[in-house]
Amino acid sequence: MRLIVCFLSLLTVFCPGECGNILVWFTEGSHWINLKIVLETLIDRGHDVTVLVPDASLFMKAKDSDRFAYQPFNVSMDEQEMRDFIDEFLYFSVYEMDQLNLLQIQKKVYEFTSTLQDMSLSYCDGILKSPELMDKLRNGKFDVVLSDPIYACSDIVAEELGIPLVYTFRFSLAHTAERMCGQIPAPPSYVPGAMSKLTDKMSFTERVFNMLFYLSQDAFAIIAWKKIDNYYTEYFGRPTSYCEMMGKADIWLIRTYWDFEFPRPFLPNFKYIGGLHCTPAKPLPKDMEEFVQSSGDDGIVVFTLGSLIDKMPEEISNRIASALAQIPQKVLWRYGGEKPDTLGENTRIYKWIPQNDLLGHPKTRAFITHGGTNGIYEAIFHGVPMVGIPLFGDQPDNLAHMKAKGVAVVMDNLKTMRPQELVDGLNAIINDSS
Numbered sequence: 001m002r003l004i005v006c007f008l009s010l011l012t013v014f015c016p017g018e019c020g021n022i023l024v025w026f027t028e029g030s031h032w033i034n035l036k037i038v039l040e041t042l043i044d045r046g047h048d049v050t051v052l053v054p055d056a057s058l059f060m061k062a063k064d065s066d067r068f069a070y071q072p073f074n075v076s077m078d079e080q081e082m083r084d085f086i087d088e089f090l091y092f093s094v095y096e097m098d099q100l101n102l103l104q105i106q107k108k109v110y111e112f113t114s115t116l117q118d119m120s121l122s123y124c125d126g127i128l129k130s131p132e133l134m135d136k137l138r139n140g141k142f143d144v145v146l147s148d149p150i151y152a153c154s155d156i157v158a159e160e161l162g163i164p165l166v167y168t169f170r171f172s173l174a175h176t177a178e179r180m181c182g183q184i185p186a187p188p189s190y191v192p193g194a195m196s197k198l199t200d201k202m203s204f205t206e207r208v209f210n211m212l213f214y215l216s217q218d219a220f221a222i223i224a225w226k227k228i229d230n231y232y233t234e235y236f237g238r239p240t241s242y243c244e245m246m247g248k249a250d251i252w253l254i255r256t257y258w259d260f261e262f263p264r265p266f267l268p269n270f271k272y273i274g275g276l277h278c279t280p281a282k283p284l285p286k287d288m289e290e291f292v293q294s295s296g297d298d299g300i301v302v303f304t305l306g307s308l309i310d311k312m313p314e315e316i317s318n319r320i321a322s323a324l325a326q327i328p329q330k331v332l333w334r335y336g337g338e339k340p341d342t343l344g345e346n347t348r349i350y351k352w353i354p355q356n357d358l359l360g361h362p363k364t365r366a367f368i369t370h371g372g373t374n375g376i377y378e379a380i381f382h383g384v385p386m387v388g389i390p391l392f393g394d395q396p397d398n399l400a401h402m403k404a405k406g407v408a409v410v411m412d413n414l415k416t417m418r419p420q421e422l423v424d425g426l427n428a429i430i431n432d433s434s
Contacts (some may be wrong), residue, residue: 021284023137023161024068025147025154026052026123026179030307032059033375034255039364042183043067050140050401054123056082073126073133077119085115090308093392094149095415106220113224117152126151128235137161139290146281149177152228156235157243167246168253168273168374169393176221178270179214181246187266188214188276195398200262243372255373259380260401277374277383281360289334291348292363295330299365301426302358302384303333305414306370309391310336315413318342323366323419327426329365332358365430366424371395374404387422389414406434 014278027035049068053060054075081161089112097105127133135156137289144164147154149172158165171178171194178184188211192198196213198206228242250269259275284292292300303324305312312320317340324331325344334353343349355375359382367379371390376398381387386408388399402408409425411417 009314017079019048019313020143021141022050023140023142023145023163023398024049024051024159025145025157026054026057026153027150028059029147030055030374031150031169031370033307034277035146039068041276046408047312049251050142052127055340065071065182071133071136073130075126077122077124079265082119083114083188083219085119086308088112090392091380094309095313098413098415105240110224112206114227117224119229120151120153121229124156125232127208128153128156134160140357146248149246152231156232159245160247164250167249168255170255172221176217177243177246178252180218181243182249182252182270183247184252184267184270186214190246190262191264193217197396199400199404201335201404212417213290243386255377257377259374260398262401262404274373275381278378279356281357282354284354286359288354291332292358292361293331294364295363298328299363299430300361301327301329301331301366301368302353302355302364303331303368304353304355304370304375305334305389305391306372306375309370310334312337314338314340319417319419320422323422323426326419326423328427346399349388356382359361366426368426371402372397373398380407387411387425387429389417 012167018410020037021224024035024039028103051060051068052072053070053072055072056075056077056079069208070398073377075167084411085383092108092112097108138161142161142163142246144166145154145158145161145224146166146168147158148169149167155165172322175186175191175194186193189207190200190202192200192202193210193213196210202210217297221240225242229240232240232242232245243433254270254272257273260274261272283289301324317335317337321340321344324333325342327346329346331344331347332353333347333349334355335349336351337351356378358364364382364384367375367384368385368387368389369375369379371388372395376386386399386402388395388402388408390410391395391414392401399408399410403410409428411421411425
């Protein structure tokens with residue numbers, strides 16, 4: 001009996017464990033920066049990871065130091081085309097949009113959406129229309145497809161391989177994909193549409209606007225998705241919509257969490273995972289640490305406008321530099337443009353900064369940010385208040401959330417922001433303990 005009891009006890013301690021074989025869909029920009037950290041954690045836990053990567057990519061570059069496998073595929077565009085598209089989109093979003101009326105903005109957004117879809121479908125062709133690659137994927141014995149649905153067709157590959165599909169993303173415009181395809185409820189009376197910049201405390205007029213915002217974006221999505229619907233229909237040889245295929249996703253991992261979101265209905269296959277990429281701060285490079293320590297009791301301010309914005313017009317950079325020169329804190333500014341004439345002795349410019357490590361430094365007092373989800377969660381993780389300068393995409397909405405939570409002040413516009421506004425914002429979040 002003792003031997004039997006010992007044997008059963010051992011069975012409760014030692015049990016078989018199986019690791020997965022994960023196929024990762026192509027993504028770009030800050031989406032890839034976020035996802036890469038998660039993939040490295042999966043590898044730490046014993047999983048195999050294979051990343052589909054096109055031969056033309058701005059951020060997803062195969063490196064010898066990477067611990068996961070890359071599966072290359074060919075696309076009918078080069079990096080310069082992609083860079084030109086991004087540059088045009090950034091110029092429109094940051095400097096041109098406020099000069100256009102609503103109709104002109106919608107027309108321009110539709111043009112950008114159409115171009116992005118053409119890029120997306122070229123990635124689809126590079127994978128789905130390559131018999132050799134598809135055979136290799138079928139023989140790869142993958143267990144799951146992990147995809148950021150900024151680009152289409154990961155759902156087709158999951159269907160072809162007969163394996164589950166897991167989405168990981170921030171949101172779709174007005175939560176359209178989540179509502180229409182994933183079937184998650186979003187009553188417009190109290191769930192603000194993504195990118196509406198509204199909060200859950202809406203007046204009657206704001207609720208009416210929110211409802212109209214949902215309806216307009218749903219109509220926009222139906223029109224904009226038509227090109228992808230046609231591609232899916234042609235591929236399967238039967239009427240098939242993009243939304244229908246997205247709705248087959250097994251899990252939707254949303255890159256925010258309760259500390260960011262407002263109350264809303266929930267479905268069991270929607271998981272909020274914001275902050276997964278956050279890690280404790282590591283030591284800074286020696287010269288950077290010396291500069292940080294030289295700040296004394298005043299501490300430092302960390303300033304970056306993200307991975308895509310490293311230059312700006314001279315007039316704007318000079319206004320920002322003159323504002324930073326007026327505060328007692330030392331400033332570490334990620335910037336790749338010409339040195340501003342008004343740059344103060346308290347400010348150092350770097351082409352790259354270890355953002356997470358700086359935000360986790362005990363001398364950090366404030367974070368000037370464009371409002372990207374990755375940076376916001378690193379600031380939340382390290383408890384650093386923010387001055388927000390939103391530029392495009394989800395950034396205005398992200399910072400509206402942070403302002404509503406009482407952890408940020410937000411500048412209206414980079415183009416029109418005056419030096420004193422930035423100084424006042426920094427003084428408010430550094431000196432007001434609330």
